Amino acid sequence: MSLPELERLKEYSFEIGPIRPPSEGGSRSLLIRATRNCPWNLCKFCYGTPYNRERFQLRSAEEIKRDIDTAKAISELIKVIAKKLGGMDWAARLIDPHFLCNKDFMELDEKESKNFQSVVNVFNWLHSGAKSAFLQDANSLVMRTNELVEVIRYLKQAFPSLERITSYARAKTLAQKTKTLEELKELRKAGLSRLHVGLETGDDELLKYVNKGVTSEEHVLAGRKAKEAGFELSEYWMPSLGGKTMSEQHARNTARVLNEINPDFVRSRRFVPRKATSLFEEWRKGEFQLLSPHEELREIQTMIENLEITGKVCFDHFINPAYRMGSDYVWLFKQDYDGYKFPEEKPKVLDLIKYGLGIDESLFTRAEDLVELSL
Numbered sequence: 193m194s195l196p197e198l199e200r201l202k203e204y205s206f207e208i209g210p211i212r213p214p215s216e217g218g219s220r221s222l223l224i225r226a227t228r229n230c231p232w233n234l235c236k237f238c239y240g241t242p243y244n245r246e247r248f249q250l251r252s253a254e255e256i257k258r259d260i261d262t263a264k265a266i267s268e269l270i271k272v273i274a275k276k277l278g279g280m281d282w283a284a285r286l287i288d289p290h291f292l293c294n295k296d297f298m299e300l301d302e303k304e305s306k307n308f309q310s311v312v313n314v315f316n317w318l319h320s321g322a323k324s325a326f327l328q329d330a331n332s333l334v335m336r337t338n339e340l341v342e343v344i345r346y347l348k349q350a351f352p353s354l355e356r357i358t359s360y361a362r363a364k365t366l367a368q369k370t371k372t373l374e375e376l377k378e379l380r381k382a383g384l385s386r387l388h389v390g391l392e393t394g395d396d397e398l399l400k401y402v403n404k405g406v407t408s409e410e411h412v413l414a415g416r417k418a419k420e421a422g423f424e425l426s427e428y429w430m431p432s433l434g435g436k437t438m439s440e441q442h443a444r445n446t447a448r449v450l451n452e453i454n455p456d457f458v459r460s461r462r463f464v465p466r467k468a469t470s471l472f473e474e475w476r477k478g479e480f481q482l483l484s485p486h487e488e489l490r491e492i493q494t495m496i497e498n499l500e501i502t503g504k505v506c507f508d509h510f511i512n513p514a515y516r517m518g519s520d521y522v523w524l525f526k527q528d529y530d531g532y533k534f535p536e537e538k539p540k541v542l543d544l545i546k547y548g549l550g551i552d553e554s555l556f557t558r559a560e561d562l563v564e565l566s567l
């Protein structure tokens with residue numbers, strides 16, 4: 193059977209940024225890069241290292257729309273290939289560097305790799321129902337609202353099957369007076385539906401220490417504004433970020449701020465020192481002490497005990513508490529993207545913490561063990 197469409201697939205690539213939240217990977221979201229890198233780059237535990245500390249760049253609406261056109265062209269070709277072969281499962285066998293480039297993945301040059309990543313992203317998205325898209329990178333809301341609205345409308349028009357469009361957003365940007373509630377509502381109306389915000393902590397001393405560039409008050413204002421505009425809101429907190437000295441205040445004030453926001457999702461991402469950041473250096477010199485696994489569980493316990501929200505509490509990342517059982521690792525909390533519904537399942541989470549505290553601490557993975565993974 194002749195498949196000229198497979199040859200034509202090689203002609204198309206669009207820009208894909210380095211990261212997206214795990215829940216967007218799980219939903220196999222279409223990745224559209226709205227901006228490049230992080231406009232802040234100064235959080236002491238991160239320094240924009242997921243983006244290789246590269247300079248922040250806005251992209252024009254026209255440039256982003258060209259990427260959407262390319263994703264559309266790829267999706268049309270994949271649909272034709274799947275039809276000719278008898279379904280997406282058959283087409284899946286051809287979405288392989290050997291068929292596309294006659295090479296192993298590791299042998300692909302930059303252009304081929306970009307092409308392969310683009311095709312794989314569109315294929316996985318189509319294969320899982322083409323329902324969600326994620327606007328990359330660290331803070332798409334920093335774009336001019338009218339340009340972002342234009343991009344979102346164009347995306348929805350290109351792909352009417354989209355039910356969810358999501359993005360990272362900095363609380364500072366959401367809280368700014370210049371980003372009005374009306375503008376947020378306009379973005380929501382255009383089709384942007386979920387925002388992922390890095391809260392990290394609700395404690396002002398710790399926010400300052402890690403140079404988050406936002407106060408707890410701004411976090412509350414930002415979260416409430418996003419909710420009022422109609423967004424589904426995911427807030428990420430970082431157990432252990434305060435080390436031994438700020439653990440208690442970190443837990444209590446994080447719960448306080450989250451209670452004031454009442455987000456739809458609270459997602460937990462344990463702090464692991466990241467190379468090439470100043471917090472990593474402080475830890476290496478002994479100026480910052482990481483919590484032991486049981487200390488960290490007690491911190492999570494304090495946060496959860498004080499948490500009075502009506503959303504979901506999730507531990508959807510493998511860096512969250514896990515312990516060794518024989519030759520396997522078992523995660524203390526379930527890893528799925530919907531986690532535990534509060535307040536109904538709060539007792540369940542507290543029981544799990546109690547159970548974890550009864551397990552020999554030496555069996556748990558420590559943050560130190562994960563450093564080499566450069567998460």
Ligand code: SF4
Nearest residue numbers: 230233234235238240
């Ligand atoms: S945590 Fe987010 S805002 Fe802070 S430097 Fe990293 S990417 Fe930027």
